[in-house]
Amino acid sequence: MLTEYHCHVLPGIDDGSDSVETSLAMLSLMQAQGVERVVFTPHFYAHREASVEAFLEKRQAAFEAIRERSPIREMHLGAEVAIEHGLSELPGIEKLAVSGTRMILLELPYREFRPWMPEEVYNLTAEFGLKAVMAHIHRYLAYYNKEEMERILDLNAVFQINNEAFGSLSQRSFVKKLIRQEYPLVFGSDAHDMKERRPNWDLLLRKCDSAVIEQANRRLERYRTE
Ligand SMILES: [Fe+2]
Numbered sequence: 279m280l281t282e283y284h285c286h287v288l289p290g291i292d293d294g295s296d297s298v299e300t301s302l303a304m305l306s307l308m309q310a311q312g313v314e315r316v317v318f319t320p321h322f323y324a325h326r327e328a329s330v331e332a333f334l335e336k337r338q339a340a341f342e343a344i345r346e347r348s349p350i351r352e353m354h355l356g357a358e359v360a361i362e363h364g365l366s367e368l369p370g371i372e373k374l375a376v377s378g379t380r381m382i383l384l385e386l387p388y389r390e391f392r393p394w395m396p397e398e399v400y401n402l403t404a405e406f407g408l409k410a411v412m413a414h415i416h417r418y419l420a421y422y423n424k425e426e427m428e429r430i431l432d433l434n435a436v437f438q439i440n441n442e443a444f445g446s447l448s449q450r451s452f453v454k455k456l457i458r459q460e461y462p463l464v465f466g467s468d469a470h471d472m473k474e475r476r477p478n479w480d481l482l483l484r485k486c487d488s489a490v491i492e493q494a495n496r497r498l499e500r501y502r503t504e
Contacts, residue, residue: 280479281495282308282316284358284383284413284438284466288340292321294470301344303472308350311479315352315498317376319383319466322357330370333357354378354498358413360385363394366401375408379501383438385413391426399433409501410435414468415456416449436462436497441478444485457490464494 286294287304295301308316320337327333341355356376361384365371375382382402386395403410412430415437419427431437437456443449456463465486469477482491 279314280312282313283464284319284468286470288318291340308477317354317356319356319358322359358383358385372406378504380408381501382408383411391422413438414440416443438464440468441482
């Protein structure tokens, strides 16, 4: 069951889809590309939101706007949670886990490595028994040296790969190394719209070994809570 683990499809909640029509077009394209299950992961920035509860209400309203018309029937609600200093102590943070699972998608900041970054991930997952899914880990090759990347890879986490990584030589070779070393991976389009950042599952299916994709699809089952 081809599973989208990272996308900005819910309408009007972040810098992703700007309308119900765009959301439905994105879902139809995903379906045409073979996606059978989708995890919605709008951005969550603790410093911008009034509270986790307020975010969850907004997310629910955005979901209700497309729920009945979605061509993909298995849908989970999550968030792409930006790692900030003190995030693990934010009240209700555990509610941002992917619905029906104990996975939580975490986005490292786009800046140089700091030791508090893996510490926040560790604290959050240890405190609530969650499984961290580190968003588009290949993007941080631009910010981290080898040792710093190792610190992140040493987290007992799942690593999410954007399909687009297979379109870049350096990122693809990094991802292939992760595959060879048997890190637990999941894939996502990180789609935001129907333009430059549209669903791109065709690229992944063309470039990545089907057994690796299958393993990634099944990973959600492993962390199901219901
Ligand atoms: Fe994203």
